[in-house]
Amino acid sequence: MKKGFIFDLDGVIVDTAKYHYLAWKKLANELGFEFTLQQNELFKGVSRKRCLEILLELGNIQASQEQFDRWMIEKNEDYLKYITKMDASEILPDVPRVLEFLKNKKAPIALGSASKNAKPILEKVGLLPYFESIVDGNNVTKAKPDPEVFLIAATNLQVAPQDCVVFEDAVAGIQAANNAQMTSIGIGDANTLTEANYNFNDFTEMTDDFLNGLLA
C-alpha cells in the first residue's frame, strides 16, 4: 500500500514562529499594547486573518474592514523582511535526513500549511524539490482543525487519507490530521499535543526503524 507523507511548515520544517512573533509584536506595540511570547503560542497553525482578529481582541481594539486589511498587509510586509534573509541554516534538526529517507523509499511528500508564504520559504531554505505537492493558505477555505488542507494534499499525492501520515506542531493541526483519518505525529511538546498518535520532541528522535514502520 502506497503511503503519503504530509509536513506542516512553521514549527515542523522551520521555526518561523519567532518571525511571526516579531511582526505581530511590532504591530501590537504600534497600537499601544504588549504582545508576549506566551500569547504567540495561540497563533501557531492559525491563519493570518484569525491571528489579527485575536490580536485585536487582546488589545481590545475595534477596526473597520479597511483598517483591518491594512494591518494584515503591514504585518505580512514586516514578516517578509525576515523571510527574505532565511537560508538552509534555519531548517530544524534532522528534517533533511527524514525527507531524504522518504525520497529514497519513493514515498510521495506534500506540504500542508496554513501559511500563504509557504512556497517562498521552502525555496529560500532549499527544500522545495522534495515536495510533490504544496497545499497552503492560498489553496484552502477552511482552517485547521478542519481537515481540508490535508485532504487536498492526499488527493494531490493520489494516496488514500488513511494511508497518509501528518507531521504537525500545532494542536489544531493534529486535530485536522485526526479529522482526516490520517496518522498524526506531534512534533514538539507531548503534553500539549496529547491527541497525536505518536509524539517526538523533534526529528532527531525519529529513527529509521520508526519511519520504516510507517511505510509498512
Ligand code: B16
Ligand atoms: P502567513 P503552519 C502557520 O503555518 C503558522 O503556524 C501561523 O502562525 C501563521 O499565522 C499561519 O501559518 C499563516 O501564515 O501569514 O505566512 O500566511 O504552521 O500551518 O505551517
Ligand code: MG
Ligand atoms: Mg505549524
